[in-house]
Amino acid sequence: MIWFICPNCGESHTLKEFRDSHFCKKCGKLMTYKNRVDSENSPRTEIKFSTSELRFTELFPYEPYPEQLEFMKDAESAILEKRVLVAEACNGFGKTACALASALSFGRKIIYATRTHEQVRQVLHEVQQINRKAGTMFSAVALASRQNLCLNDVCRRLPMFEAVEACRVLRETRRCPYKTKFNPSDLRLSLILSTEKMILHGRKKRLCPYFLSRAAAKDSTVVVAPYQYIFNEAIRVKVGLEISGKILIFDEAHNADKIGQEVLSDTLSERGLNNAKRELDLLDRSSYFIDRLLDYLESHVSEKPAVKSGSELFEDLEIFLDEDLSFLVDFYMPVVDEIREYKLSEGQVPVCYLNGLLNFLSLVGSSERDSYVAIYRRSKSGLKMIEYRCLDPSLAIKPVIKEAYSALIMSGTLSPMDYFTEILGLSEVKCRTYSAIARPENVHAYVDTSISTRFKERNEETLRIYGERIAKLVKKIPNGVLIFFPQRALMNQALEVWLRSGFVKKKGKDLFLGGKRVFEEGRSARENARIVKEYKQAAKTDNGAVLLAVFRGRNSEGSNFPYEEARGIFNVGLPYADYKDPFVKAQIEYLNRKKPRLGNLWYIMDAFRAANQALGRGIRHRDDWCRFYLMDRRYATHRRFISKWAVENGMEKISLS
Numbered sequence: 001m002i003w004f005i006c007p008n009c010g011e012s013h014t015l016k017e018f019r020d021s022h023f024c025k026k027c028g029k030l031m032t033y034k035n036r037v038d039s040e041n042s043p044r045t046e047i048k049f050s051t052s053e054l055r056f057t058e059l060f061p062y063e064p065y066p067e068q069l070e071f072m073k074d075a076e077s078a079i080l081e082k083r084v085l086v087a088e089a090c091n092g093f094g095k096t097a098c099a100l101a102s103a104l105s106f107g108r109k110i111i112y113a114t115r116t117h118e119q120v121r122q123v124l125h126e127v128q129q130i131n132r133k134a135g136t137m138f139s140a141v142a143l144a145s146r147q148n149l150c151l152n153d154v155c156r157r158l159p160m161f162e163a164v165e166a167c168r169v170l171r172e173t174r175r176c177p178y179k180t181k182f183n184p185s186d187l188r189l190s191l192i193l194s195t196e197k198m199i200l201h202g203r204k205k206r207l208c209p210y211f212l213s214r215a216a217a218k219d220s221t222v223v224v225a226p227y228q229y230i231f232n233e234a235i236r237v238k239v240g241l242e243i244s245g246k247i248l249i250f251d252e253a254h255n256a257d258k259i260g261q262e263v264l265s266d267t268l269s270e271r272g273l274n275n276a277k278r279e280l281d282l283l284d285r286s287s288y289f290i291d292r293l294l295d296y297l298e299s300h301v302s303e304k305p306a307v308k309s310g311s312e313l314f315e316d317l318e319i320f321l322d323e324d325l326s327f328l329v330d331f332y333m334p335v336v337d338e339i340r341e342y343k344l345s346e347g348q349v350p351v352c353y354l355n356g357l358l359n360f361l362s363l364v365g366s367s368e369r370d371s372y373v374a375i376y377r378r379s380k381s382g383l384k385m386i387e388y389r390c391l392d393p394s395l396a397i398k399p400v401i402k403e404a405y406s407a408l409i410m411s412g413t414l415s416p417m418d419y420f421t422e423i424l425g426l427s428e429v430k431c432r433t434y435s436a437i438a439r440p441e442n443v444h445a446y447v448d449t450s451i452s453t454r455f456k457e458r459n460e461e462t463l464r465i466y467g468e469r470i471a472k473l474v475k476k477i478p479n480g481v482l483i484f485f486p487q488r489a490l491m492n493q494a495l496e497v498w499l500r501s502g503f504v505k506k507k508g509k510d511l512f513l514g515g516k517r518v519f520e521e522g523r524s525a526r527e528n529a530r531i532v533k534e535y536k537q538a539a540k541t542d543n544g545a546v547l548l549a550v551f552r553g554r555n556s557e558g559s560n561f562p563y564e565e566a567r568g569i570f571n572v573g574l575p576y577a578d579y580k581d582p583f584v585k586a587q588i589e590y591l592n593r594k595k596p597r598l599g600n601l602w603y604i605m606d607a608f609r610a611a612n613q614a615l616g617r618g619i620r621h622r623d624d625w626c627r628f629y630l631m632d633r634r635y636a637t638h639r640r641f642i643s644k645w646a647v648e649n650g651m652e653k654i655s656l657s
């Protein structure tokens, strides 16, 4: 008879029990096929297993570099001590495989937070590689929203929270033909479940891929989920994502603070209010409170944005509505379902605007209002709105970290890590920064301290000087060159000045800088993909190519330009956020109140994070090389904000001769 013995506590499991769940029924430790024993009787008392049966070295699917071994050892000891490791390692380091190998060796369930589809693919690929190399049977599944997994046209196009409710109504009224209840172990699913696989399976078997992913997640060793799922308690409850006792891995965590804040923020708009009013009118319900809210918007939103504290907004609303917010929410909540059902019966999409409005009021009523700001402004299309925005990322991040068994927080751009962890509200964490995976001599940074794009200095002459210097340097760099600008407007202005000054030359329809053909980042994803493809082809030729792009844009984060695709990267200036923006101001003031100067440091860190991200595009492999040109004196004055891997080989001044 086949038994599976828990390597931690020795509990025995039948084959069926093992197939139903690979986690020990007694202690929760993961079992693999290595724990199989053939014996007539239950062998639980006879066999002893070591808790460190699988080491990360056995799991890591590649020949590890010393830096990778260092990272895996640090991750292992952090998990062993149930602590948090904050790790900065450059693009192409192999962070995903390292983190997975370390965490999987503990036999615990892992929740892996990702931001992009590309990252999800990468995580699933690395789990597959680990299984291949180590002969393990780790399972992994990607959780995604209904927008990605739903097969019902009515529901799929709705925003996330609307889709949740619409799906419920569709199921309750039997308007969705896809099965939602099943036992994943009866379905012969593959170990690694991507969204594409689940959709295929769902179509073939008439099963809902969204519910399939949730069911599969219960027993999967690795659950890959968007950041929003992890930070939002309501979503976690809905999808049954338990953090307690799990190892959390946050990948590309440099924006974790912003995502956390977004998850805890909401907006009240004139359009949403009018739509909700129409819904109540349809059902002959009183919409008096919505009229009052419209009056409030009318009297408080003007051309110039205005700011109030979260508490002031709360008091205003209760006075204006002459009602307790929580009472109002409870009173109108049952109407939400009536509206959805009415719309469905009329053949309409069951989206409910009243629900969105009640969620906003509920957030204002229940949140830590001292950590919020209310911004009254007009949308781009001129509609009045109030943004209720969270100023404290620790409200989203701290609770999940506290609940988890251990956490690995990693990115290529977390410097300076002491400020980063302070802003996230994480204390007693282990911070480590790792050398670039490329050979040190392959990464060189140069800084131009005679120039800056500061607003005071931003004029035609400055742009002309930039053009002159960059054109000279570009000539000396082989193949591809990336040039990043703080804003598209500045990029266009620079190009105009460079054309007029003769640094950029026009031949036919094409532009050339330093002898290389110039490409400009596309505005839409599709246009950009086409342009980047052409750029990459041109970069690989002897003539090379130049790509002009913006920080925080499509080409500065999440995309790769290995080898000839980027032999030089120019950072023209620094992408500071708009100081006059009411949210930026409120954020700085809030953090300064928390700790003197913390807000000012956040402001600098935010700009450098984007600048470091841009530099990270150029190095993907150990034998890759790239030159970084930091064209602003502020890079020299704030050197500690530059990621270590970018400047560990020193930072030379650009010679002007």
Ligand code: SF4
Binding pocket: 146, 149, 150, 151, 152, 155, 156, 166, 167, 168, 170, 171, 176, 177, 178, 180, 208, 209, 210, 211
């Ligand atoms: S059950 Fe699945 S397919 Fe049907 S509406 Fe809900 S998410 Fe979509």
